Amino acid sequence: MSTRIYNTLSRQKEVFEPVVPGKVGIYCCGPTVYAPSHVGHVVGPVIFDTVKRFLRYRGYDVTFVINITDVDDKIINKAAEEKTSTEELAERITADYIEHLGRLGVEVDHFPRATKYIPHMLAMIETLVKKGFAYPSGGDVYFDVTRHPAYGKLSNRNIDEMMAGARKEVSDLKRHPSDFALWKGAKAGEPAWESPWGPGRPGWHIECSAMSMDLLGETFDIHGGGLDLCFPHHEDEIAQSECCTGKTYAKYWMHNGLMQYGDDTRKMGGRCMAEEGDIASQEAAKMSKSKGNIVTLAKLLSDYSPELIRFFLLSTHYRSPISFSDERLKEVGALLEKAHTFAERYEQVMGSAFYELKAPQTWAEAPFEAGGSEFLGRVVELRNRYLEFMDDDFNTAGAIGTMAELITLLNRQAGSYESSKDEATKTEFAAGAVVLKELADILGILTKAPESAGGDDQLTASLLDLLLKVRQMARQEKSFALSDAIRDELAELGVTIKDGKEGSSWKIESSH
């Protein structure tokens, strides 16, 4: 069984073979920290976290890196606007970002900061200059794209064609219009570091090369990011890295589709956003503002559970664009709720929490020959289909489909046990539930019971229990008008009543 990855470099799916057997390094381009995170900033992290989880399940030792760009013009401008230092602004936004990733279940091994890697970058730039791939010019240092024959291999472009479409003015400090800055001479008042070419700061792309190679090696496995970063950012990373080391930089390039807001197609997937001065983005911003659909992550996570956001992002194949809307979120939420309802049922049947189940963390530990009954045969079949989907370029949308089928199968088995009270049926049910947990762990969902919106306190719980007791009396006396009124009115307060064979239960629905 082998995992295949769509590699942007070759524009086809390739069998995944790590550079170092048993180990995998993943680098994902993170945000420029100048404004609060929005939903687009977490698309890549959630996807690549899932890639990490799946590869770990497949037995690899995975290291996952997301960088933080904490030196940039946008940060400088924003800090000036807010009358604070760039350091303070960057720290604050970074903390906000990392906290949100944590809530979304994104497990990152390293968050390297650009400002901590200045010496690494300077060393690289010096090497590039020494080797003749870069040249100093007026306090800046530029990469000479004409010296790199493979320039354009990732985004499938050639420099001459691009010139035809060039629409911006070209700096006269450059030899070729496509040359890009490795180092930028400092202007007055800007954060600056000493360099052989005078005080300045790193260019846009060099940080990713320096940090990824330092943490993952000069040749590493997977480099990810939003589709919008493919050119020029990733193209330039490849050029400068491979010219510097003479080795292959990243083996597999994965690009995720961008988040879209309904009709408004403002891109949201990468670490950079359209400049405010850009006419197109002004219109987009206006449109978004009037629709009220620019959503910060903080706002989003106050309306929806982190788990739902994560599940939503995984419900579409990662290479497709994903549309953000409340309707879509609600739709996806229905399936997630079904899964949690199943978890409750599991607890009733087994007397222990589904969320606490210890499922196999790797493929090798999982008992693939569950054999025997038709039920377990079906479970294993569904697991295999799930894994085939994931092996095929991390098709989470397809995998979720098989999970939905597994839940239906498990519910049926639960019903079968509840009516027969047959111990063997129960044992099989338990084994099937472990498989569901195993598959959910790969997606990073169903890790804990959904948080209810308030009502966690003892008094509320006692009052609701009391209300249910009163209602039960009413039902026994067949005062259905009364019992229904209680149920209806509680429903309006967001409390759902379920009448089961074993008695009634209440549940406070979360806000959405």
Add this chain to the structure above:
RNA sequence: GGUGCCGUAGCCAAGUGGUAAGGCAGCGGAUUGCAAAUCCGCUAUUCGCCGGUUCGAAUCCGGCCGGCACCUCCA
């Protein structure tokens, strides 16, 4: 103009040569005092359009239509 991605039911979404997964919504049934939850059944002769290749195509090729992204240095 260049490069690339996409177009599958009311909606969302898998499927890349072998005869259309799954979810939401809807309808019918079981269950229920009625509900909720759960289960069962039904719901695309058809995959933007037109040609071609093939025994066979949503899947490959060509053309067209429609949507989107990127085409640089402070995106």
